[in-house]
Every structure is written in structure tokens, then in C-alpha cells.
Amino acid sequence: MKDMPVAKVRNFALLGHTGSGKTTLLDALLFKLGATDRKGSPEQGTSFADWTEEEKERKLTIWAKPFEMVYSSPTLGRHELTVLDTPGYADYYGQVIAATTVADAGVLLVDATAGIQVGTQRAWRRLEALNLPRAIVISGVDRDNAHFDATLAAIQSAWGPRCRPVTAPAGEGLTRLLAPNPPAEVAEQRNALIEAAAARPAPHGRPGLTSGAFPGKIRTKIPGRGPPPGWPQWRPPPP
Ligand SMILES: Nc1nc2c(ncn2[C@@H]2O[C@H](COP(=O)(O)OP(=O)(O)OP(=O)(O)O)[C@@H](O)[C@H]2O)c(=O)[nH]1
Numbered sequence: 001m002k003d004m005p006v007a008k009v010r011n012f013a014l015l016g017h018t019g020s021g022k023t024t025l026l027d028a029l030l031f032k033l034g035a036t037d038r039k040g041s042p043e044q045g046t047s048f049a050d051w052t053e054e055e056k057e058r059k060l061t062i063w064a065k066p067f068e069m070v071y072s073s074p075t076l077g078r079h080e081l082t083v084l085d086t087p088g089y090a091d092y093y094g095q096v097i098a099a100t101t102v103a104d105a106g107v108l109l110v111d112a113t114a115g116i117q118v119g120t121q122r123a124w125r126r127l128e129a130l131n132l133p134r135a136i137v138i139s140g141v142d143r144d145n146a147h148f149d150a151t152l153a154a155i156q157s158a159w160g161p162r163c164r165p166v167t168a169p170a171g172e173g174l175t176r177l178l179a180p181n182p183p184a185e186v187a188e189q190r191n192a193l194i195e196a197a198a199a200r201p202a203p204h205g206r207p208g209l210t211s212g213a214f215p216g217k218i219r220t221k222i223p224g225r226g227p228p229p230g231w232p233q234w235r236p237p238p239p
């Protein structure tokens with residue numbers, strides 16, 4: 001994908017406690033976005049990520065590995081996703097350090113049947129230390145003993161009310177809170193999300209809901225250089 005402009009590349013690492021579902025999510029993404037013609041499974045030893053003999057045997061990730069896929073959206077166009085799967089098992093934390101050093105963002109998985117665990121906290125601290133942008137995925141919501149609301153409450157209690165859901169269980173499945181005409185049961189969460197977004201300053205020169213001062217420096221991978229070509233330049237809002 002050498003023809004993809006840098007501004008259209010999203011490069012993020014999957015992080016979380018061992019068994020929280022990082023590799024399962026990666027295999028699902030690869031299949032859903034058409035990068036593979038079957039869905040791999042770490043449990044069955046068919047994962048595209050956990051492919052070494054030791055990983056297949058132990059049914060867990062040992063090595064961080066990058067995977068490329070293309071996401072096409074009618075409104076946002078084509079984007080290249082470079083997704084790094086990482087091990088959650090504490091002995092292999094060095095792989096998390098390496099992956100987050102090259103990632104532009106982190107996606108942290110929190111298991112809805114277990115809540116915030118030691119490996120979740122360690123991953124969060126790493127993201128904090130690097131000041132990486134991040135998203136949280138509550139995984140395993142299909143399991144019988146899953147607790148979405150309690151997991152969300154634990155996340156907000158640990159890391160603040162800025163952690164707002166953008167999707168939530170409704171009826172039989174999950175719904176996007178910003179989709180047109182969402183079910184009434186998610187109206188409260190939808191309003192809270194819109195209010196939180198409206199209260200934030202506009203990020204990185206993209207149009208926001210309010211204008212305001214830029215909260216920090218634009219982060220680049222190469223110290224001493226400006227943002228890569230094609231990145232939007234932030235300008236202070238007019239007085
Ligand atoms: N029902 C259900 N099972 C899941 C889900 N996500 C993961 N699992 C199962 O949980 C187990 C662990 O999943 P993995 O994807 O290997 O977990 P991981 O986070 O990659 O674990 P490490 O590689 O050790 O860090 C596997 O048996 C998966 O099939 C989910 O969303 N729902």
C-alpha cells in the first residue's frame with residue numbers, strides 16, 4: 001500500500017490483559033475488512049496472528065506483530081490500518097513496549113466478564129506515559145456472565161468520565177450512539193456523548209463543535225521534525 005498518503009494511514013496497537021480478546025478482535029478485523037478469506041481463531045490454532053508453533057500450542061500471543069488492512073468508508077474514503085497485536089501475558093511486556101513505541105495510538109481491551117485487570121492497568125500506564133491517543137473496547141459482551149454497564153462504570157471510575165461509550169448494547173446487539181434514530185434506551189448515553197464532545201476544544205485544526213485553544217503539541221514520530229506531508233496544519237482560532 002505504498003500509494004496510500006500518510007494522512008490516510010492509521011497505525012495503532014491492541015493492548016490489554018491476557019485473554020481479553022486482542023487476537024480474536026484482530027482476526028475478526030482481518031476477515032471483516034477482506035484481508036483474509038476466513039476468520040482465524042486463536043482458540044482453534046487458526047489465527048493469522050498467533051501463528052508460531054508455541055503460540056498455537058499455548059493459545060496466547062508471545063510476539064507483537066503488525067497487520068495491514070484497508071478500511072473504506074463512503075464518507076471518509078479509503079484508509080490504511082496498520083494494527084499491531086501485542087501479548088497481554090506479563091512475561092512478554094517488552095513486546096508491548098516495542099509496539100507502543102512505533103504506534104500512533106492504542107486500543108485497550110477490557111473484558112466485560114473480568115473488568116479492569118493487572119494487565120489492563122499496566123497497558124493504560126504505558127499509554128499515559130507516551131501520551132498516546134487511545135480508544136477502549138469492552139470485549140466479550142456476548143458471554144453469559146458479561147457486565148457491560150459495570151465494566152463501563154469501572155472504566156469511568158478508574159480513568160474518568162471522559163471515557164464515554166460510542167456504541168452500547170441495545171436490544172439483541174450493539175448500536176452506534178451517533179447513528180440516526182438510535183433506540184430510546186440509549187438516548188441518555190447519546191446525549192452525554194454529544195455534550196462531552198461539544199465541551200471539548202477543537203483538536204488538531206479539524207473542525208470541532210466549539211473553537212478553542214489547542215491543548216498540546218502535535219505529536220510526531222520523528223523528534224525535531226514537523227508533521228508528515230499531507231497532515232492538516234493547526235492554526236490558532238481567529239480572535
Ligand atoms: N465469547 C467470546 N469469546 C472471546 C471473545 N474475545 C475473545 N474470546 C475468547 O477468549 C480467549 C482468549 O482470546 P484471545 O483473543 O486469544 O485473547 P488475547 O487478548 O489475544 O490474549 P493474549 O494473547 O494472551 O494477550 C479465546 O478462547 C477467544 O476465543 C469475545 O468477544 N467473545
Ligand SMILES: [Mg+2]
Nearest residue numbers: 022023060061
Ligand atoms: Mg493474543
